[in-house]
Amino acid sequence: MKKQLAYDLESADAKLKSAAIVGAMTPTTCRLWIRAYHPGRWWLVVTSEPIEDEWDTIGNEPVAEYLQRIGVDPAFLGSEVFGNDTDRSRVFDVDGLEEGRCYHYTLYADESLYPVPVSRRREIGFRSQCCFRTPTADSPSVTFGLYSCHDPFKSKAANVGLWSDMLETLDEVDADFCIGAGDQVYVDTTQEDLWVWLKTHKRELIERHVNGDGSVDELGVLGEMVALYRYFYRKYWAFKEVREVFSRFPQYMIWDDHEIMDGWGSLTKKERSQKLDRLLEWEDVEFNSYLADLMYQAAKQVYIEYQHSHNPVTPHDQFDYGFDHGAFAFYTLDMRGDHDVERESPRNRKLLGPEQHGRFRDWMEGDAVADARALFVVSPVPVVHWSSFAVNKLDLGSVKDDFQDEWDHKTNQKERDVILKQIFRYSHDTLRPVVFLSGDVHCGGVFRIHSSEHPLANVWQVTSSPISRPAAPEIAKWIVREEGCLGGSKVFTFKREVFWAANNFGILKARAVGEAGVELIADLYGDPSSEDRSLTRRRVRLS
Secondary structure, X not given: OOOOHHHHHOOOOOOOOOEEEEEEEOOOOEEEEXXXXXXXXXXXXXXXXXXXXXXXXXXXXXXXXXXXXXXOOOOEEEEEEEOHHHOOEEEEEEOOOOOOOEEEEEEEEOHHHOOOOOOOXXXXXXXXXXXXXXXXXXXXXXXXXXXXXXXXXXXXXXXXXXXXXXXXXXHHOOOOEEEEOOOOOOOEOOOOEHHHHHHHHHHHHHHOOEOOOOOEOHHHHHHHHHHHHHHHHHHHOOOHHHHHHHHHOOXXXXXXXHHOOOOOOOOOHHHHHHOOOOOOOOOOHHHHHHHHHHHHHHXXXXXXXXXXXXXXXXXXXXXXXXXXXOOEEEEEOOOOOOOOOOOOOOOOOOOOHHHHHHHHHHHHOOHHHXXXXXXXXXXXXXXXXXXXXXXXXXXXXXXXXXHHOOOXXXXXXXXXXXXXXXXXXXXXXXXXXXXXXXXXXXXXXEEEEEEOOOOOOOEEEEEOOOOOOOOOOHHHHHHOOOEEEOOOOOOEEEEEEEEEOOOEEEEEEEEEEOOOEEEEEEEEEEOOOOOOOOOEEEEEEOO
């Protein structure tokens, strides 16, 4: 049997084996993502109290009989067969829960797997308690974490960044959930670059999957690409600190470019092709574009497996989504799945695409927003950050795609204004605040955004980036303007309240006040510099 080329990229670093991610939650349901280290049937047990019995006393009993013997009446009991089709991961849709309660969960191997190939039955939840808390339907407050840009391998020595600090802080503030605002993995780091690997092995990869009639076995090629993307997730999420955050606090995630390719959507077909050109090679745009398109399909499949599968349920190939938490409404924009700088659109919908604009408009006009005390809109790339001059005049060379990602770039300004006009009109008319939540730029920041046409609006942007990747150099502050007009607009202006070129994460708190008011606080926690590793906090009141 031929060895897959994809595994030539793998390092000796530790990789994810068994793991859990608490996903989208309602007062009575929870989406629990589980990865098991071995294929086969596994059982998820959710209980209102921790199972105190020793992990090895189950022996070879069926799980239901074992629970009955030790006097445990589970709130949820279900099984799934884990296979390689989704890299041994499955999502359990846990239902029948009670609002406002803490639940514990445990993963057991089916008796058919014991004692070979597994040496124990209780796999998740036996060394430490795995638990989550359901929200209340009418919760008057919400507290959540915000992070992005997890790349512990950018430096020569692996650096997990602020994950342990964020976990401690999430516990202290009794957070309800977290938002991963993009770049939860980097497939194009300086040490390992999936696209450099593909450039090196592209001919060999295709030749290995040629059928007898000369046609290409596309599924075989795609399978090796999928293996590559899975490898990065398993490596990047193997850190204990990351797994602890994921397994205890619900995670709402969205991808950005580094889960696909640096600058995906901001590169033309020719520019994507050039990433796969070898030295002195005659350019073959069609062949390289064919491979790049297959890579996108692989990236999308693995993004669904590891991230979107535990988000709120959406129709096929739709990655933007909304959700509610008590008196507060959230919407997550997908800025990569439909991003195409070459799209011909009468309304210049290059970032989000026309369908997503329609869904966002419907959400803005829906019941959830009408009843909300405040809105939060996840925009992986910030609405405002870099100087408009830099974005539009220095969009050359290696930073061209980074600046073309920006809402402030001339190719995206009309589309940006469509979103902003909806937001400002709503906030002005209802006197309710709206907060954009962003990542991407390797800096932390808080900005107030104004509209001369809607002076009563209260609109902010909070950016948290990076959680573990090295932060932008301090010199970056010189191309982040303190105040001024958004590019191409005389209506929208901004003022910078906080800028931080350091590893950071955010904690946002919202609380309903009186009949219609709301208190909003954004805390950015930055890179610890003192010997006792105490975090530095910068607070901005958003209302």
